[in-house]
Amino acid sequence: MAKKIQAPLSSNTPTFSSSNLSSAIDILQESAKYLERDKDRKFLHDIELILYRSKNSHFRIVFLAPFNFGKSTLINAILGAEVLPSKAIRTTGIPIEIKYRKQEGIETEITLRSGELIKQNSSNILSEFAVLDRKGKPRSDVDSIEVFSCNRFLKRKIQLVDLPGTNDSHRQDKIIKDEVLKSDLIIQVLNANQAFTLDEQEKSKQWLLDRGIKASIFVVNKMNQIEDELDRKEILDDATLNIKSINLSLPNWAKFIYRVDALPALKATKEKHFLSLLKSGIIEFRVHLSTFIYFHKKIKIYHDLMRISSLLSSIKKVLDIKIASLNRDLNALIRERQTTIKKEKQRQDFFISEVENRIQQYRNWLSVEALTKVYETEFAEAIENHSDNTWRDNKFKFVVERYVDTIESIIKKATLEFRKGDPERITISFPNRPNEV
Numbered sequence: 196m197a198k199k200i201q202a203p204l205s206s207n208t209p210t211f212s213s214s215n216l217s218s219a220i221d222i223l224q225e226s227a228k229y230l231e232r233d234k235d236r237k238f239l240h241d242i243e244l245i246l247y248r249s250k251n252s253h254f255r256i257v258f259l260a261p262f263n264f265g266k267s268t269l270i271n272a273i274l275g276a277e278v279l280p281s282k283a284i285r286t287t288g289i290p291i292e293i294k295y296r297k298q299e300g301i302e303t304e305i306t307l308r309s310g311e312l313i314k315q316n317s318s319n320i321l322s323e324f325a326v327l328d329r330k331g332k333p334r335s336d337v338d339s340i341e342v343f344s345c346n347r348f349l350k351r352k353i354q355l356v357d358l359p360g361t362n363d364s365h366r367q368d369k370i371i372k373d374e375v376l377k378s379d380l381i382i383q384v385l386n387a388n389q390a391f392t393l394d395e396q397e398k399s400k401q402w403l404l405d406r407g408i409k410a411s412i413f414v415v416n417k418m419n420q421i422e423d424e425l426d427r428k429e430i431l432d433d434a435t436l437n438i439k440s441i442n443l444s445l446p447n448w449a450k451f452i453y454r455v456d457a458l459p460a461l462k463a464t465k466e467k468h469f470l471s472l473l474k475s476g477i478i479e480f481r482v483h484l485s486t487f488i489y490f491h492k493k494i495k496i497y498h499d500l501m502r503i504s505s506l507l508s509s510i511k512k513v514l515d516i517k518i519a520s521l522n523r524d525l526n527a528l529i530r531e532r533q534t535t536i537k538k539e540k541q542r543q544d545f546f547i548s549e550v551e552n553r554i555q556q557y558r559n560w561l562s563v564e565a566l567t568k569v570y571e572t573e574f575a576e577a578i579e580n581h582s583d584n585t586w587r588d589n590k591f592k593f594v595v596e597r598y599v600d601t602i603e604s605i606i607k608k609a610t611l612e613f614r615k616g617d618p619e620r621i622t623i624s625f626p627n628r629p630n631e632v
């Protein structure tokens with residue numbers, strides 16, 4: 196079997212190294228820095244799940260289907276034992292993880308949100324903790340449910356996860372979407388009575404394919420309820436066509452769809468009825484599943500990268516929107532700043548020209564011709580009366596100070612407006628009277 200499978204796998208599956216994965220994880224973690232805790236919660240949460248997955252060395256298989264399609268029964272059929280009490284449970288409200296342990300028998304561990312751990316040496320306790328209440332809600336006090344079994348199928352680090360029904364409630368949808376992202380292989384269980392409905396196809400697309408989750412196979416269950424051989428063939432053909440149309444990228448050797456009659460398979464196991472077991476399809480399915488797991492473990496990195504790449508492109512779209520909005524804000528700020536600078540420049544020009552005008556007026560007044568014209572007579576009189584110093588201090592200086600005050604007041608106004616602190620004062624010194632000869 197291994198020989199038959201190896202060739203097509205190596206020819207159509209690209210190989211990636213763990214350094215490819217660690218670079219992709221680095222990029223993913225880097226991108227998280229630009230996400231907002233509340234607004235982008237969904238992405239941050241998916242990043243956490245992908246990181247969890249990349250570190251998990253177990254092979255996690257989840258079973259996806261609406262309620263009552265036979266997920267729990269199929270898990271039991273695969274394990275060849277009634278590990279999950281499928282009949283007792285109306286539906287599963289919380290994922291049930293089935294894991295390996297060495298000891299004989301079954302042990303169930305329920306971890307409550309309070310931290311309390313409830314253990315039981317059977318899985319009967321599940322009917323108390325894993326069911327939905329009458330309103331369809333899972334018990335709010337339960338954090339996780341694990342069932343441990345020494346079943347050989349689980350021995351090679353394989354975990355099976357029985358999920359809530361895909362048609363249960365919005366709250367369950369979130370649990371399922373998280374679980375599929377953490378998983379290595381998804382087994383989608385179809386019901387022969389209504390194989391691969393539009394709703395299931397839509398969910399396969401949105402929850403799996405659009406998120407880069409491509410490791411998925413299909414099982415048509417309950418085919419034993421369809422009596423006519425031709426009807427059975429038509430159901431299988433129809434489902435195969437629909438599955439192919441949603442474009443799952445499975446390796447060439449992997450069959451898209453298996454027929455397994457889970458309940459008859461379980462019954463035949465109990466009764467050790469080999470022919471019925473063979474007829475139920477479970478033997479062929481188990482062999483294919485083991486091979487599938489064997490090869491998928493080898494290309495885990497490829498599947499990790501597919502998911503990371505898909506998540507990154509969704510994050511990129513969000514970040515592009517953020518960048519565009521930041522650019523708009525930045526441009527608005529630049530425009531606002533430019534307007535302020537322009538206004539300030541106008542004010543600056545105004546103050547400079549005001550000061551220059553006043554200095555010019557002062558200069559004009561100070562020119563010898565102007566001074567002579569205005570003050571010649573009274574200055575001459577003051578000299579004659581030896582009161583030129585008094586005249587200078589009381590009259591001339593007074594006019595000078597008026598000019599200086601005007602210039603200083605403009606400068607003061609400008610420094611106030613531009614918040615530049617107090618300007619230096621203008622000092623004008625007057626020469627002493629020359630000694631008389």
Ligand SMILES: Nc1nc2c(ncn2[C@@H]2O[C@H](COP(=O)(O)OP(=O)(O)O)[C@@H](O)[C@H]2O)c(=O)[nH]1
Binds near residue numbers: 266267281285456457
């Ligand atoms: N006739 C028939 N009944 C089945 C088959 N598989 C499961 N069932 C029954 O369908 C019901 C729902 O199965 P269950 O495993 O609890 O479905 P789940 O809600 O998807 O986990 C149970 O009564 C099972 O006994 C099958 O292959 N044939």
Ligand SMILES: [Mg+2]
Binds near residue numbers: 281284287357
């Ligand atoms: Mg179930």
